[in-house]
Every structure is written in structure tokens, then in C-alpha cells.
Amino acid sequence: MDQGNTAFILIAAALVLLMTPGLAFFYGGLVKAKSVISMMMMSFGALGLIGVLWVLYGYAIAFPGSSGTLAPWAIDWSAVGLTSVLEPGADATYPPLAFVAFQATFAIITVALVSGAIADRAKFGAWMIFAGVWATVVYFPVASWVFNFGLADDGSFEYGGWITHGLQDVFGVGVIDFAGGTAVHINAGAAALALALVLGKRVGFQKGVHVPHNPPFVLLGAGLLWFGWFGFNAGSELAADNTAALAFVNTIAAPAAALLSWLLVEKIKDGKPTSVGAASGAVAGLVAITPACGSLDPVWAIVLGLITGAVCALAIELKYKLGFDDSLDVVGIHLVGGLIGTLYLGFFARGTGLFMGGDASQLIVQAIAAFAVLIYSFVLAFVIGFAIEKTIGFRVKNEDEIAGIDTIVHGEAGYVLEDAKA
Template structure:
């Protein structure tokens, strides 16, 4: 066992887990003061729930072994509860449970991302039911499509999910998604759009009606997300090597460029660059570089960041033009940013992109992967959300929403102000 790579993977897992509290701060600062506890609890609820489900059966669905390519719903029954993974196989680079832990943190953050679309108006219990069902029938299978792979005894490729390896057999080139542009960001963004449509608009929804109550929280959350994202991207190499270093550098370059691009667009469009814009731009760049971090030169990563920052800064206004209330811009940042990063590889991926190969096959498989996940997640998230809304109800009462739902849902206040 390689102790260096094992330590690298465990540290990366810890970094990715930190992203969910970071997301809680990022989202919490964006809502009104009387909803901050509710908003942050959606992320912490996902940490508890998905952490348990992953151990019980999530890993067994996401990584079923050789059947994952042909039948992605196959469950590795021996992995239920993870007892079969306690021993370290001879010659393994790291303990199986280190990989289990790393992938658990991906599952947690993906589910938590969806919650941003339903800020200020969702019941906590309904959210937890949705999170359990969506993780089970959407995230765990999609993770298998993207991340499930195995090697033969001689080190050659043996099996894998249909997105990254199945299309390689069909078209000669597989879709590239190094750290989860499809499985995490497009997946979560599509589900967020579905839930925004199911729950409907907030009371008084219009441009400028809902302003962030705590921009410093937003900046703190973005900083924690960026810090954790190094584990997300570089850790996906599963080894401390040159590829991990490329992913690490690109995780600096792309969000830095996206931050600047977002601020420029804000300045041109609204007259002032904002702190929330800086934080959002960085996150947009992080989203876009996720699938591409190991397949681009640093210069092309900067170009990707500029495109993602500028386009996402404009995309967040789509909700006002199209009439859906994606409260915290999960669609505008994660769905749009994920699509940009995934499709960008079709043009600029080292060796196989259109500008290198003169062949559009890479672009084709990237598009198939992106839109397959988008449609799968959107349809099932809408069905799950609609069923919950029609049975137990997904949305709080209007009077609770107007007053702020922290007290109504959790019996707490984010800020206990006393007058002397």
C-alpha cells in the first residue's frame, strides 16, 4: 500500500467534506436574515442523511463493479454496509475505504447544491425526503455512469460507466469528466431547475426584491469552497502525481479568471462590481473547470474561466426573463457552468479536442453525456418533487415565508439581538 497516496486521498476527502459547510455559508449569506438557519440546515441535513445512505447502500449502487457498464442499476450486494471493503487487497495503492470516503463527500455536496434553488420557502422534512429519493435514484446511478471503473490484473482497462468508458467502445473516444461536471454540477443544476418549477416563485419575486443579508458570509463560503475544491479536482486523480498538479494549477487559474470576468460584466451591466459577484464568479469558474481540470493547459483553463465567468454572470438573469425562481442561482452557475466546462472539452481537450484533432467526436460525446444527465436528473427530480408537494407539501405557508422561516421550521433565530 502506498501510504503517500493514501494520505493524499484522505486529505482530499476531508477537503471536499469541508465544501458543504462552505456551501452552507455561501447560501446562508445570500438569503434574508430570518431564513439563514433554514438555508444552512438544508446543507447540514444533506451531510447527515447522505453520509448514512452512502455507507448503507449508496456506494454499492454507484460502484457495482463490472456490471456498471451494462446495467447501472445493479447493486454490489457484498458492499452493502461496506463490510466487504474493510480489508486492504494485496498490492492496492490505497485502502478501499479511502476511496469510499472520498466519493461519499461528492455525494453529499451534490445533494446540498440542489437546495439553493428552494431557499426561503422549503420545509425541512420535505427536503430530507427529496434528498433521500433523489440521491438514491439519480445521484448514485449517475455517479456509476461517470466514476465507476476497474482495471484488470495487468493494469489494462476492464470495465466502467457508460459515460466515460462505454462511449469509448462505441465511438473510440469516451466523454471526459475528470471530477464531476456532469455527475455533480449538471446533475444538481438540472434538479434545482425542476424543484424551482415545482415549488414556484417566492412571495414578491422580482429583480432586486431579495438581496443577500450577509455578503461576508458569502465571501467566507466561497473561500471555503475554493479551498475544498483542490481536494475535489486534484484528489480525483487518486494519486499525488503530475496530473494532480495540473488539476491543482487549473483550479487556481480558471476561477481566478472567472472572478475577474464576472466583475467586468457587473461593472458594464450594473455600474458596480460587487463582493457577491466576486464570490459567484469564482464559484462559476470552479464549476466549469471541474470536468476539465486535468485535460487543459493552464492558458486554456484561463480562457475557460473568462467564458464561464462572463456567461454565468449573464445567465443568472434568465430566471427573471423565463419566470422561474431559482433563488440562489444554482441553474445560472452550476447548470450553465457545468455545461460550459463539459462542452468546452469538445474543442480544447488535450489531444482529442477539435482544435487538436480536427475531429468533432469528442464534442459529440461530451454533448451526449451532458444532456443525458441533464434530462435524466430534471425529469426524475420533477417527478419526486411534484409527488412530495402533492402529498405532504414541499412549501411553507406564505405567512411563514414572509416572516422568515427560521422560527417556524426550526424554532431558532440566526441573530438574537437584545436591546439594553
């Protein structure tokens, strides 16, 4: 048992868990003052619900072990309730429960990300139902497609999901997704787009009407996200080694570059760089580097950040042109950023990218993985959201939305002035 790597994984898990409260601040600052509690509670609700579901059966679906064939949906019944992973094997380098904890935090943050698309207008109970069902039929299986692979003693694949193992068998190169560009960001972004279409536009939706009520919250949230992202990316190596160090450096370089390019686009387009733009640019860069952090030279990570910051700064305007209300730009940042980072590897991945000594195979498998997850997540999220909307209702009444849903849904206000209580 390697105590150093065990400590590394557990610390990384704690860092990733911090990302969900960080996301709550990031999203909470972007909505109006009378919806901040509702927005933050969707992140905390996901933390509670998915944390429980992961222990009960989520891990058993996402990591079915040697019983996990190339089937797109499988479950290891011995791992339900974590029964089979309570004790490490004789040759284990770290406790299986450390990995269980690390991956639990991925499941939690992925579900929480989706909530940004339906800010200001969603019922909390309906959101919780959606979160549980979507995690069960979308996130847990997709995590298995991407993350559930292992190597036998002879270096061959012992088991794996169809994205990691299956595509390697066909094309000779496997999909590179170091920390979740497909399973986390494309997955969440596609679901966010589906929910935005199901719930429809906010009352009075148009450019400039809905402005962030608390930019300091946004900056605080972005800072916590960036801090936690070091666990997200470097921790995905599952060992404190040179690859983890490369992922760590790239998690500095790419978001820093994306922050600068987003601000430059704002300056050129609108005349002023904004604090919300800086925070959004950093997050966009973090999204893009997630799948690529272990496979890029740092200079190419900077290039990726520059491209992503500029493209995402423009992509968030698409909702006004195309007419869908993605409240907090989950599509423009996470879906678009995830696609850029995943496809970029087809060109610049060390050793296998088209411009780095490889051929088109890496780009092909990256594209197949990205769009398979996108389509699967979008379709099922739309079906789940539509079913909830047509039965118990997903959206609050228009008058409640206008008044602000914090007091209606949670009986609380985000800001209570002393003189108002007198």
C-alpha cells in the first residue's frame, strides 16, 4: 500500500468536493438577488442526493469491474452499497475506497453543473427528481464508458467501456479524456441545453435584462473552482508523479490564457473587460484543459486556453441568436469548451495528435466519443425533463419567477436588511 499516493488521492477528492460549493457561489452570484438561495440550493441538493446514490449503486454502475464488458450499460451487483470494495486486495497500491471517494465528487459536480441552465425558474423538488434520474441513466453509465478501464499484467486491456476499450480496438488509439471533458463537461452541457429547451425562456428574456447581482460571489466561486480543479485534473493520474505535475501546470496555463483572451474579446466587442468575464474565461479554460491536461505540452495548453477563451466568449451570445435561454451559459462554456478541449487533442496530443507525429485516428476517436456522449445526454435529459414538466411541473409560475423564487420555494431570502425586520 502506497501511503503517499493514497494521501494524494484523498486530498484530490477533498479538493474536487470543494468545487460544488464553489460552483454554488459562482452560479449564485450570476442570478438575481431574489433567486440566489434557489440557485445555490440546487448545487447543495445535488451534493446530498448524488453522494447517497453513488454509495448505493452509482459506483456499481460506473465501475462494474471485470464484469464490465463493452456493453454501454452494466452493473456490478457485488459493488452495490460498496460491499465488495471495503477491503483492499493484497496487491492494491491504494484503498479502493479512496478511488470511490474521488469519483463520487466527479458525479456530484457534473450533476450540479446542469442546474445553471435553468436558473431563476425551476422547482427544487422537480430538479432533485431530474438529478437523481439523470445521474442514474446518463452520468453513471457514461462514466463507465469513459473512466472504467484497466490493464492486465501483460499491458493489454483487461476490461473497459466502449469508448476507452472499444474504440482502441477499432482505430488503434484510445480516446484521451484525462479528467472528464466528455463524461463531465460535454455530458452536463448537453443536458443543460435540453433542460433549457424544456423549461423555455425566462420572463422578459433578452440581452442585458438579466445581469449578475453579485460579481464578488462570481469571482469567489471561480477561485474556489480553480483551486479545486487541481484535484480534478492532477488527481486523475491517481499517483503523485510527473504526469500529475504536468496536469497541474497545464491547469494553471490554460485557464490563465483563456481568462486573458476572454477579456480581450470583451474589450474589442463591448469596450470594457469585466470581472464576470474574467471568471467565465478562467472556467472556460479549465473546462477545455480537463480532457487534455495530461497529454499536452504546456505551450500548447496556453494555445488551447487562448482559443477557448475567445470562442466561448463569442459562443455565449448564441442563445440570443438561436432563442434558447441557457441562464448561466452552461452550453457556451461547458459544452463548447468541452468540445474544443476534446477535439483539440486530435491535433496536438503528445505523440498521437495529427500535428504531433500521429495521424487522423486520434481526431476520429475524439470526435466519436464527444458526439456520442453529447447525443446520448441531450436526448435522455430532454425526455426526463419533458416527462417531469408534463407531470408534476418543472417550472415555477411566472408571477413567482418575477417576484423571485427564494421565498416561494425555500422560505428564505438571500439578503435581509436589519431595518427591514423592524
